[in-house]
Amino acid sequence: MEANQPGDALSFDRPTAAYIHIPFCRRRCFYCDFPISVVGDKPPRSRQVGQSDTGFGTIAEYVDLLCQEIHTTPVLSRSLATVFLGGGTPSLLTVSQLEQILETVDQRFGIDASAELSMEIDPDTVDLDRLRGYRAAGINRLSLGVQAFQPELLIACGRTHTPADIYAAVEAIHRVGVTNFSLDLISGLPHLTLDHWQDSLSQAIDLNPTHLSVYDLTVEPGTAFDRWYTPGADPLPSDEATAQMYRIAQKTLTQAGYHHYEISNYARSGYACQHNCIYWENRSYYGFGMAAASYTNGQRFTRPRKRREYYQWIQTLVKQNGTIDCPIVSQNERLLDTLMLGLRLAAGLSVPGLIAQFGEAIVSQVLDCLQPYQRQGWVVLEGEQSQRLHLTDPEGFLFSNVVLTSLFERFAAQDAELLA
Structure with missing residues (x-):
């Protein structure tokens, strides 16, 4: 990859x-x-x-x-x-x-x-x-x-x-x-x-x-x-x-x-x-069919949710030779996607991997935001030099919405240019 x-x-x-x-x-x-x-x-x-x-x-x-x-x-x-x-x-x-x-x-x-x-x-x-x-x-x-x-x-x-x-x-x-x-x-x-x-x-x-x-x-x-x-x-x-x-x-x-x-x-x-x-793991994938979502070339796109509209969309797709016009996911959105998806996994997220993608300053903000939940026992940083970030099982998983909402509120309002 x-x-x-x-x-x-x-x-x-x-x-x-x-x-x-x-x-x-x-x-x-x-x-x-x-x-x-x-x-x-x-x-x-x-x-x-x-x-x-x-x-x-x-x-x-x-x-x-x-x-x-x-x-x-x-x-x-x-x-x-x-x-x-x-x-x-x-x-x-x-x-x-x-x-x-x-x-x-x-x-x-x-x-x-x-x-x-x-x-x-x-x-x-x-x-x-x-x-x-x-x-x-x-x-x-x-x-x-x-x-x-x-x-x-x-x-x-x-x-x-x-x-x-x-x-x-x-x-x-x-x-x-x-x-x-x-x-x-x-x-x-x-x-x-x-x-x-x-x-x-x-x-x-x-x-x-x-x-x-x-x-x-x-x-x-x-x-x-x-x-x-x-x-x-x-x-x-x-x-x-x-x-x-x-x-x-x-x-x-x-x-x-x-x-x-x-x-x-x-x-x-x-x-x-x-x-x-x-x-x-927030990796790319194709999506096909009514209401299916795809994530390719940094673009997330969801097809129409109703059959008639989906059929009409296919006709347009053919005329455009398969071209889908939608914006590239911003660095800010990608950060939130990576956190909200990766923290669902027991293995969690690699902190060095996050730094490689988003920079040390941003990851420092993420860890600062999660400190109250570390004290609560819902979030863990483990390994030498805190290599991995994950939720605890079962309590961290059970209260994951609280943790993820806090991250979303912290970062969603920030201008994407700060993370670009």
Whole structure:
């Protein structure tokens, strides 16, 4: 990776990762504010593998236009180490649609033979044949959206699957030979108790995934939960209860042999998500699809969040030969991005690396801002000559928003020229 130098706004690393957004879901979960299109409840597993779906024609149209975007995007590197299909529900894709996407990516940018190819799947949208097709197409890492193991909680948050679907999906994952798979859980759901939470963690461990993502519910504006509930009030758990759930997850999963390598993520040794680590290390990546974000040539750009506007944007992109006109991220913004992303990692940030990028005076201000949280026991400077800066686990992670807000307030208002 090419290191950025202080004052050199044109020195950027080459992207080695691609995120691909598949915005289709059978229905919208009650907590979801993601940019998606609802296609109905007809299960995709009822078709033959690779066959088109009556009622799912919009997916085929989207895939064609998505591939057009990929084909039009300027090539900044010829070797992708990770590809991640997120959503939405990427497992609504037929095998042939997945193959079309991956072949287009490979033809345009090249995918390393050893690349991590991840795909999010919902438990009730896959079966053995479909997973075999995905595996043959190159997918070698699967992320299963479990969220909870209690049927009443799944119903309460609008999920379409059952606990039996979870177990069936994991069995199918094992049978097709995908050893690298992750389970997602959500704490803070309505009616979720500490006993429920401990039970979900125990059942997840019993399924022996290589990776677990544990997210705390955020009640987003405009969602069904936003209309129905007030954060911290019944039937949502209290703030104290959700904090306790975080501590329980940290203790339970680390004792079970999972490394807590990022605020919300745990992995067996060697199974941290390579793709997501690129985000947290503030490295460059391609983004494709409706509402997808990219970070290339020092420019962050997010595509339109609605399908019609996204299709119109692709037409403009083609006319402009793949040129996207947006400002380069300022040195000030890059500093905040680096801090806010890097402090999510258990490994934290290299202080000499920060100095190399932003200069000793700025890093001195950062460390000064963090001193109260060092005294609080949430932030640690460790190693000879304080080589690394990181949050403590679990308390520093638990109060990371307080720490990051302080950094943002300290630096966001400063003129970018002071850091250029």
